[in-house]
Structure formats: structure tokens, C-alpha cells
Amino acid sequence: MTDSFTKAYLAALAMMEQNGAPDDIHETAAFAGRRDSVVANDALLRSRLEQGETNDVLHTRLHLALSQWDRVADAPWTNGTAAHSPERRDLIIRLLGVDELTAKIFTDRLPYPDDHGDTVIATRANWFPWYTDEHKQQHAFYWKHYRELLERKGWGAASIDALDAATDEIIGRLADPSSSGAYQSKGLVVGYVQSGKTANFTGVVAKAVDAGYRLIIVLTGMTNLLRRQTQRRLDMELVGFENILRGVDPHDQEALDAVDYQDDEDWLAERFLRHDVRFEDSDLPAIHRLTTYEGDYRSLRQGIESLNFPKADKKLPFYAPTNLFPADAKVAVVKKNSTVLSKLVRDLHRITAKLTEIPVLIIDDESDQASVNTSNPKKWQNDRERTAINRHLSTLLRELPRAQYVGYTATPFANVFVDPSDAEDIFPKDFLIALRRPPGYMGAIDFHDLDAELEEGERSFANSREKAHVRFVDDADDDRLLLRAIDTFVLTGAMKLYREAAGAPAFRHHTMLFHEAMRTAQHREQTDRVRRLWKQAGYYSAASRDRLRKLFDEDIHSVSMARGGEDSVPESFDELLPHISDAVARIGQPDPVIVVNSDQDIVTEDADFEQRSIWRIIVGGNNLSRGFTIEGLTVSFFTRRSAAADTMMQMGRWFGFRPHYRDLVRLYISPKLYEGFEAVVRDEEFFRAELQRYSTLVDGRPQVTPEDVLPLVSQHAPWLRPTAANKMYNAEMDERRSPGIGIEHTGYPEGAADRRANVHAFSPLLAAADQKVVLHGAGAVRYPAYVGTVSHSVLLDTLSQLRWVDDEGFEPNLRWLRRLGPEKIEDWAVLFPQQNNPNETCTLLGHGPFSVFRRKRRTETSPYFAVVSEPRHRHAAERIVGMNSSSDDPEAVSLAAPRRGAITVYPLVEKDAPAVSGPDPERIVLGFRLLAPPDATVRLDGRLVTFKAKNARNRETAIRGVVHP
Known part of the structure; x- marks a missing residue:
């Protein structure tokens, strides 16, 4: 297939992108390739797509175009079809004018994603959806060039589309930079460690400049190493060749000696982005760098004018579109250093432009480091005291009312513990976005x-x-x-x-x-x-x-x-x-x-x-x-x-x-460190799962707002707290509702009296489980088990008597269970799984013998077990509560009933403890996993969690206990 054919279809897609709607792709391609007499039809396009790799330029552009049309929120051409729906894709296919065979290739090789993107926790107050498809279409110069650079770097269409969708969501949550009313939005973007957060905020900066933000401050951590790495990345992939040269003749070697990348391999190989525009001869905004690769922000002295923002129409405010969109943007990549930030704050005071009129975007990379106020409230004299970096950030946010703050981190715990009532701090009051795990x-x-x-x-x-x-x-x-x-x-x-x-x-x-x-x-x-x-x-x-x-x-x-x-x-x-x-x-x-x-x-x-x-x-x-x-x-x-x-x-x-x-x-x-990382992985997975769980709107309103996510932080290893103690504030979960979700608490006390009391609390369940059956696990797994049933009230009585290491850790679950009436849950199946060839057995209060399961505590001194249940035993419980309808386990089928939950109980001993035999309730820990029916909700409002403060008058008190799932 000739290059002219590919170019014609690429030009057709570019025309449709400019027009904002899909159109007959063959007619448009034929028009674009008329000088080369390009023939465009379904057979030739199919042949081209079948020959090419999935990451070649035409595949990528076509996939991106389809994905963007898939997620258009509302436009006349969509004809009322919902975004990310089969109906929308069918409409796009019809508008493109392709036949069934070509449409099948689109479906097979260029599918639309099943998921709707990243997890968003946001407040609906003070938010106006100004960042429309029309707005994006009109202002997309830097974003398009950045997207094309990612294509050349080998990014796949799915990855670019995910980045496009995520950055749209972030920009859309900020205030309209051209609005007459000033609003300061604050948000947090949660990625994974080393997962491409820089690519995300580079895309956000590109779209922010396109949208009208004219001062961009990127805070990059606390080392010169990291600041230079970020500066170069932005210069190479966004600022671009022309903005770096700033009018310097690229053939004038003496002038080029002043350029900070003169010896850079990628600069010499012409890999830095080129915009192919003379900004001085266009209405497009140039980007002025306030920092360079070697130079952090310095006091500007006579060069203070480089921080100024001249207006085309002096009678209008700077944020008026007439002034805003032709104006150049200023970008500073700044280390989190008190001396450096104080220079920036001081220079902003010296410029002639009104600070109240300048749309500013502050990107805070690694926002949980240094940015959070860690001063001890107990030592405050009168007013709130702040640590140095937090104080400078507070000053910027106070004196730049049109400043938008977006923090980036892979470890958000310190950020969600910030006091939400502190208006000048960095708490993400408007949105929290958890990015999906990127491909690869x-x-x-x-x-x-x-x-x-x-x-x-x-x-x-x-x-x-x-x-x-x-x-x-x-x-x-x-x-x-x-x-x-x-x-x-x-x-x-x-x-x-x-x-x-x-x-x-x-x-x-x-x-x-x-x-x-x-x-x-x-x-x-x-x-x-x-x-x-x-x-x-x-x-x-x-x-x-x-x-x-x-x-x-x-x-x-x-x-x-x-x-x-x-x-x-x-x-x-x-x-x-x-x-x-x-x-x-x-x-x-x-x-x-x-x-x-x-x-x-x-x-x-x-x-x-x-x-x-x-x-x-x-x-x-x-x-x-x-x-x-x-x-x-x-x-x-x-x-x-x-x-x-x-x-x-x-x-x-x-x-x-x-x-x-x-x-x-x-x-x-080391094994100890590996164990710690596993605990952190569980903390991270739990937090993300909880965010996803509560992100669905109920009657158009959020189940939770950013202010409510603090209690969703978990801690699986007692010796490894979520973040530093001076970053943790006072809040607790009031009620956790977990229909269809396993509840497995691991904080069982070690004292003999506590163990004995807990075994006695289980007496009704031990007596009920008097029938021995064979249950089925996943695949070919079979195992014996003692089974029976108890009423909901009997189970509640048992759970209410239990003693825990942290009494409040299980209490939110118990509050929810107490609120479930008989219309939601009547009774519970009791399951005591047994080992096929048990090495140890015990009798408990005259019942049994039961298999003994060995479990490891997190540390030698930790009362928390690493895990209680075994995955192979969960299949039966899920079948009993109605989470699957398979009939491959006849005993579980016979136990299944409407409004019935399941509790799987394990007699546990420490992994390295002496062998157990006979009656020994003082050494046995009865661990369990609860599974309530998936429809066991308290109210029809769909809410799954409620919150309360431990001490509303003293929000600055550090948390003493963290929820342990």
C-alpha cells in the first residue's frame, strides 16, 4: 500500500477531528488524496489494516479517532447515544460509511474499552462542566503535538486514549480560566510508583496551556536530580524546539552555545518536539521557560518582565478571552526548596499584572512529600503553624485566587489525612482521581x-x-x-x-x-x-x-x-x-x-x-x-x-x-522487607478497590467525597503505618457495609484468657456445625467440612462478645450487620473446613474433632495474622449466599437459601507453636471469614459506607488506631 494512500486516510481523520464528527471516511480520503489520484474504498482500507502492525500510524490514529468519538459526552451528531456503548459505535460505523467486513475489522482490531476509565471521587458542588468537546476541538495545539510525539515513541492507541481520557477528566475538574468568577479547585491524582505520572501531568500541562492557563508551576520533589529530569522531559516533549530557542537562529553556532541542550544526544539527533510554527508570527501562545535544565528558579531582578502578563485590550481583565488566548504561557519547573520557592513568591509580588486575574496551574509531583504540613498542633501558640514548603504553597494559593492545585502521588495516604477544614492547605477538596493500571x-x-x-x-x-x-x-x-x-x-x-x-x-x-x-x-x-x-x-x-x-x-x-x-x-x-x-x-x-x-x-x-x-x-x-x-x-x-x-x-x-x-x-x-511490601500491596489494592466501590453516583450524587475517603485507608502490617504519624488526622469509619464482600479481620489477641473467651463465644456455632459433608473448591479441589446454620441474632450475639486487638477495627462491620433486618438476612451457614489428611486436630467445648490450621503472625510480636481464610474454601460460601449459580457443589447447593450468609471458621494456632491435640481452647484462635448476601444493603439509597469523626473539635489529633480489614 502506497504512502499516499496512508497519508490520504490520515488527512481524512485529521479533517474529521477538526470538524468534530465522523464522516464518510472513503470520500474524505479520496478528496484529501486527489492530487495523487488516491483510490479509497473498503477493500483497500481492509488490506492496509490487515497488513500493518497494531501500533503503526494508521492503526493508531484510527483507533484514537474511534475511541474519542466513543466517549464524546454530548454532540449533535451522537443522536442521543450513550458514550462507550454499542449503540454509539454502531452509529460511528454508519457515519464513516464502511461496509460490514471493514466494520468487523474495526470491532476486532480497534475495540472500544469495556471499562469507563479511571476512578473518580469528587464533589459536585462548585463544579461547572466547561471543558466541552467543542472547547477541546478549538484549543488543542499543544495536546495534539504531544499526542503525536507519543505515537512516534511507540505508544499504543489504547495507552494514548487512556491518557487523553484521564487528562480530560482532570482539566474538566479545574475552573474555567476565562470565567469572570474566580474559583480555586484542588485535586489529587493517584497513580502507581513509576507508572507514567509524568506523562499524565505533561498531558495536563499541554491541555491547560491550550485551555488558557498562563502560569504553570511544576513542583518536582526535593532533589536537583529529579528537577532536572522533569525539566528535560517537559522541554523535550512539550515546550519544544522553537520555544527553547526563542528566536535564536538554529544555524548560528555561537548563539546555540547558550542553549542548555547543546551537548544532549537527543537534541543533536533532533528528537526534541518541533511545533513547526513561528510563534512570533501567529496567534498561538508560546511557552516561556522560567527555569532551564541546569537552572532552578532564580530571582529575576531586571528580567522581572518575563513574569509579566501583557494584555491585548487593557480595558478588559487578563482572563477575558481577547487577552487570554493570544497571551504566552510561562512555565517554571521548581524544586521543593524553601529558598527557591521564596524567590518565586517574592517575584510574583513584583510584577505589574494583577495576580487576581492570572489563571495559574500548580502541579505538585510527589505531593505527599514536603508539601504536607507536618507541624505538631500541640506546639502551636495561637494560629496554625506551617512547615516551610507548606507555608509557601499556602501563600501561593492565598494570593493567586485563580490558581488550581493538582497533586500527583502513588502513595496518597498523607494527602487524604490533611485537614479538610484548612482552606489554605492542599487537601483535594474537589476531586481525587485514581488512575487505572497502565498496559505493560x-x-x-x-x-x-x-x-x-x-x-x-x-x-x-x-x-x-x-x-x-x-x-x-x-x-x-x-x-x-x-x-x-x-x-x-x-x-x-x-x-x-x-x-x-x-x-x-x-x-x-x-x-x-x-x-x-x-x-x-x-x-x-x-x-x-x-x-x-x-x-x-x-x-x-x-x-x-x-x-x-x-x-x-x-x-x-x-x-x-x-x-x-x-x-x-x-x-x-x-x-x-x-x-x-x-x-x-x-x-x-x-x-x-x-x-x-x-x-x-x-x-x-x-x-x-x-x-x-x-x-x-x-x-x-x-x-x-x-x-x-x-x-x-x-x-x-x-x-x-x-x-x-x-x-x-x-x-x-x-x-x-x-x-x-x-x-x-x-x-x-530480605524476607522481612518482602513481607512488608506484600502488606503495602494489600493496603494499596484495598484502597483502590474501596475507591472504585464508592465511585458510582447514586441519584446523581456522589456516595463519598474526597473528605470522606480518609477512613478507607487500611493497614495490613501493624509495624508499617500508612504514613508518618505527623501526617495522620482524626477520623474513623462509622459503618462499613460489605454485601457480597468477604470480611476477614486478622487482629486476634494472644492472651490465653482472651482466646478462651472467644472460643466460648463461638459455642452456638460449634454446636450447630454437626453435619459432616464434602464441599467443592475451585477446579477439582474437594475437602470435608462440618456445616450447620444459626440465626442472624445468634451470630450477632457471638460477634458482639469477641475480643480484638483493636476493638474499633471490626466495629464498623458489626454496626452494619446489626442494622440488617430479616428482610435482608435471616440466618447464616456455618462452615468448618477440614483438611483431607490433618496432622493436628482439636476438640472445642466437646465438639469436633476439628482440623487445626497453622497461620503466621506478621511478626514475632505482632498479634495480626497475615491471613485467615484459604481461597479454595471460598467457592462454597459464594455458592451458598447466591454469588454464583453453579451446581457443581451439591452440598453447597443444599445449604443455599435466600437471605442466608456464610461464615467460614478456622481453628488456628501460630505457625511455629507446639503441636495441638485434644481439648485446648486456651491455645486455639477461632478465625473466620464472613460473607453476607450481595443484596444485604441497609437502605435503598445504595450507600455502602458512613463516617464520623472521633473528636470533631480536635481534628488535628493524630490517629491512634487505623482500620485493619
Whole structure:
């Protein structure tokens, strides 16, 4: 198919985008390609689509066009069809004028997404939907160029469309910059660690400039490393070649010497975005950089005019469209540093433009770091006191009434604990948006087997994420383990070079992270240790060959064969051997280590991934702990602990996108730290699930607003609180309604008296479960169980007597259960699963014998179990409460009844406790999982959660107990 054919259809799509509606695609393409006598019809278009890859330019543009038309909210051409519906897609197909065969290709290869995007928690008050499809169509210069750049970078249509939808949602929640009334919107965007949040806020900045925001302040964390990385990213992908040069002749080498990217590989290769516009000769807004790659914000002195905002019509306010849209935008990428921010605040006071008229967007990357006010309320004298960065942010928000604040973070706990009543603080009062997990992302959950139904001996590289990617470090000082990690780094580098030779895209970066401590003095010791082991490894001699061969055969090759997908894998070590020396040369010349910290005596080179290729072992601490992307990270040796879940998650630099080397990623970590990360993964998954659960509007009104999400934060590991104690404020959940959702509390007390009391509370349930049956699990799983039924009132009486480590942790669930009347729930099936070949049994209050289940406490001193129930036992409970209608479990079918819940009970003992036999209620913990029928709601209003404050008059008091699910 000729280029002219492709260009004609691309031009047709561009015309339709300009017109804002689908039209006959063949007629429009024929018109666009008339000079080249292009023939356009269904047969030729089908042939072109069938020949091309799914990420080529025509596939991508067509997919994007269809997706955008799919989600248009309301336009005359939509004829009343709902967005993201089959009816809308059918209408689009008809308007495009394609036949049934072509329409089938659209359906098969260019489908519309089943989900409706990201999770939005928002208040409806003070929100006007000004960011319409018409507005976006008229003002989209920077966004279109950014989108085209992402296409050239190889982003798929689904990823670009997801970014487009997410950024639309964010911009639409901000105030209209041309409105006569000033409103300050504040929001929070929650992504995943290393998941492309920068791409999201780059898209937001592009659309904000298009929409009329004229001062953009991007706060980028607390290190120069991260600020420069963000500055370059925005300059390269949004600001663009023309705005960087600012009229400098690109052929004048002497003038170009002043450009901050003169030695940058991507600048020299002309990879920086080009807008192909002379802004001085157009009505389009230029972007003026107030900061550069090397230079953070400085006091402008005589250059203060660069912060001014001249008006075309001085009689009208600056925000009037006549003045706003032709005006140039100013962008500052600023480190979260008190001195730097004070300069910006001071200069804003000196400009002649009225601050009250300037539409401002503040993007706060890593908004849970430094931005949150952590001053102790108990030490306040009279007025509220603020920490330095928070004080500067408060000043900006107070003195720029048209400023919009959008925080970005992957760990939002500190942000949702901010006092909502503080009008000058950063609480996201207007919206909280949880971004969906992007395609191709490798996150924390990809290193854990959560709720896996496999026994330890059944796990393999193919079915276990832990087994494939995690290597445990029992002793961080053991040189043999660190050398094995370095050997892994060498072999995975050779694997990348092997794949390059086989046709994979080039791997510009290949890195290993060595992170054990925060202090720079320890980094010196770690650096010396790595260099010593590198010299001793003998990579240039035959001495290392047997060691590397063994590691390749047992680990690298086996995992890649199981998880490498379509990526090339050598059949043997000998086939990989020629690439090993090349990998060693790249890593070791001139030094295998790059130190990233503030001690310039040991920093021999910068970790500047943007400007050059890096194959190195990265040693560092805090500078690597948040925000900064270690490109090409493949092997991590990580043993540094933290007491806060958000801090620990942010230190996980091994999360991100790993195209063509996902199977090569390895994490060397201590068992204790790994356990902590698993707890944080559960916290994160729980929080996101709760947000999704409550995001549906009821009668057009939100179930919860951002002010209500605080109690949805969970804590699965008692020693790992959600965030620092000085960021946690006072609130609690009043009632948690969980119809059709398993309730499994894990905070059981250890004292003999408490255990004995809890066993006695279960007496009615023990007596009721007097029938032994065989229940079915998933697949071919079969297991015996004692079963019976008790009334709802009997169950409530039992649950009300139980003793917990944290009494308030289970209480919200109990409040909901007490409110369920007989019209919602009459009784409960009681299930005591038994092991097929039990090693231990016990009798309880004369009932049994029951199988004993071994469970591990989170730590030696922790009363919280890691888990209570087993996934294989949940199928029967779900069948009993009506969550599935399968008939593959006749005993569960016989127990099923309307308005019946199910409680699955486990006699538990600690994993390492002595063997149990006979009656022993003082050593047994009766753990359980509750499952209420899915229609067991309290009211018809559809609300699933209610809240209350522990002490409404003292909102600043730190939380003492956090909800444990």
C-alpha cells in the first residue's frame, strides 16, 4: 500500500477531528488524496489494516479517532447515544460509511474499552462542566503535538486514549480560566510508583496551556536530580524546539552555545518536539521557560518582565478571552526548596499584572512529600503553624485566587489525612482521581503471589511471581549473595544484547540498584564493596564461566523460558557467551559503579539517563527513594527498611515499564522487607478497590467525597503505618457495609484468657456445625467440612462478645450487620473446613474433632495474622449466599437459601507453636471469614459506607488506631 494512500486516510481523520464528527471516511480520503489520484474504498482500507502492525500510524490514529468519538459526552451528531456503548459505535460505523467486513475489522482490531476509565471521587458542588468537546476541538495545539510525539515513541492507541481520557477528566475538574468568577479547585491524582505520572501531568500541562492557563508551576520533589529530569522531559516533549530557542537562529553556532541542550544526544539527533510554527508570527501562545535544565528558579531582578502578563485590550481583565488566548504561557519547573520557592513568591509580588486575574496551574509531583504540613498542633501558640514548603504553597494559593492545585502521588495516604477544614492547605477538596493500571506496567503486585491457591511445592517459575522474580537475602553482608546479584546483572545485560542481535529494540540503559542505607558514609563502603567484588568476579577469565553457566541454567534461562513470551531466549549458555564480554565491557568501563548522593568526593559521574547511555550499578539512598527514574533497572539489591508504608513503596524503584526484559527482572530482598511490601500491596489494592466501590453516583450524587475517603485507608502490617504519624488526622469509619464482600479481620489477641473467651463465644456455632459433608473448591479441589446454620441474632450475639486487638477495627462491620433486618438476612451457614489428611486436630467445648490450621503472625510480636481464610474454601460460601449459580457443589447447593450468609471458621494456632491435640481452647484462635448476601444493603439509597469523626473539635489529633480489614 502506497504512502499516499496512508497519508490520504490520515488527512481524512485529521479533517474529521477538526470538524468534530465522523464522516464518510472513503470520500474524505479520496478528496484529501486527489492530487495523487488516491483510490479509497473498503477493500483497500481492509488490506492496509490487515497488513500493518497494531501500533503503526494508521492503526493508531484510527483507533484514537474511534475511541474519542466513543466517549464524546454530548454532540449533535451522537443522536442521543450513550458514550462507550454499542449503540454509539454502531452509529460511528454508519457515519464513516464502511461496509460490514471493514466494520468487523474495526470491532476486532480497534475495540472500544469495556471499562469507563479511571476512578473518580469528587464533589459536585462548585463544579461547572466547561471543558466541552467543542472547547477541546478549538484549543488543542499543544495536546495534539504531544499526542503525536507519543505515537512516534511507540505508544499504543489504547495507552494514548487512556491518557487523553484521564487528562480530560482532570482539566474538566479545574475552573474555567476565562470565567469572570474566580474559583480555586484542588485535586489529587493517584497513580502507581513509576507508572507514567509524568506523562499524565505533561498531558495536563499541554491541555491547560491550550485551555488558557498562563502560569504553570511544576513542583518536582526535593532533589536537583529529579528537577532536572522533569525539566528535560517537559522541554523535550512539550515546550519544544522553537520555544527553547526563542528566536535564536538554529544555524548560528555561537548563539546555540547558550542553549542548555547543546551537548544532549537527543537534541543533536533532533528528537526534541518541533511545533513547526513561528510563534512570533501567529496567534498561538508560546511557552516561556522560567527555569532551564541546569537552572532552578532564580530571582529575576531586571528580567522581572518575563513574569509579566501583557494584555491585548487593557480595558478588559487578563482572563477575558481577547487577552487570554493570544497571551504566552510561562512555565517554571521548581524544586521543593524553601529558598527557591521564596524567590518565586517574592517575584510574583513584583510584577505589574494583577495576580487576581492570572489563571495559574500548580502541579505538585510527589505531593505527599514536603508539601504536607507536618507541624505538631500541640506546639502551636495561637494560629496554625506551617512547615516551610507548606507555608509557601499556602501563600501561593492565598494570593493567586485563580490558581488550581493538582497533586500527583502513588502513595496518597498523607494527602487524604490533611485537614479538610484548612482552606489554605492542599487537601483535594474537589476531586481525587485514581488512575487505572497502565498496559505493560510492572508494579508491586507483580512480585507477590497474593491469595495464591498453590502449595509451596506446586509453585514454579511459570505460575509464581515470587519464584520467578524474587531472591531472598538472609544476610545482607554475605558477599556471595551480592556477587550472585552482580552475576545476574551481567547475564541479564548479555540477554539484552542477545535480544538486540535478534531484532529487539536497542536497550539504551541497563542498571542495577544497590540500596542498603540512607547515610552517604555507608554509600562509600558499599561502593568499595561492589568494586572489590567486581574485580574478584573474574569476568574476563575462564574462572567465572562455570559460575555464570550454573546461574544461567538454574535461573535466567529457566525463568525466561517460562515467562519470556515472544522475546528471544538462547538455547544454551554457549549461545549467550559471545554477548557476556560485551556486557561486562559496557558495565565496567571505566567504573562499574555510579554513586547518587550529595557527597561529591565519591560521585565520579552523574546518573544522567537523558543525555547518555548508562550500563552501571547504582549505589545511593534518599536521592533514589522517590520520583527519580532509574532507567533500565533490571536487578535490585534492596535491604533498607522503613516504618511507613508510603515511604517503603516509594523506595521500590524496580517498578515501572520493562519492555522486552520483564522476565529478566530480579529483586534481591530480605524476607522481612518482602513481607512488608506484600502488606503495602494489600493496603494499596484495598484502597483502590474501596475507591472504585464508592465511585458510582447514586441519584446523581456522589456516595463519598474526597473528605470522606480518609477512613478507607487500611493497614495490613501493624509495624508499617500508612504514613508518618505527623501526617495522620482524626477520623474513623462509622459503618462499613460489605454485601457480597468477604470480611476477614486478622487482629486476634494472644492472651490465653482472651482466646478462651472467644472460643466460648463461638459455642452456638460449634454446636450447630454437626453435619459432616464434602464441599467443592475451585477446579477439582474437594475437602470435608462440618456445616450447620444459626440465626442472624445468634451470630450477632457471638460477634458482639469477641475480643480484638483493636476493638474499633471490626466495629464498623458489626454496626452494619446489626442494622440488617430479616428482610435482608435471616440466618447464616456455618462452615468448618477440614483438611483431607490433618496432622493436628482439636476438640472445642466437646465438639469436633476439628482440623487445626497453622497461620503466621506478621511478626514475632505482632498479634495480626497475615491471613485467615484459604481461597479454595471460598467457592462454597459464594455458592451458598447466591454469588454464583453453579451446581457443581451439591452440598453447597443444599445449604443455599435466600437471605442466608456464610461464615467460614478456622481453628488456628501460630505457625511455629507446639503441636495441638485434644481439648485446648486456651491455645486455639477461632478465625473466620464472613460473607453476607450481595443484596444485604441497609437502605435503598445504595450507600455502602458512613463516617464520623472521633473528636470533631480536635481534628488535628493524630490517629491512634487505623482500620485493619
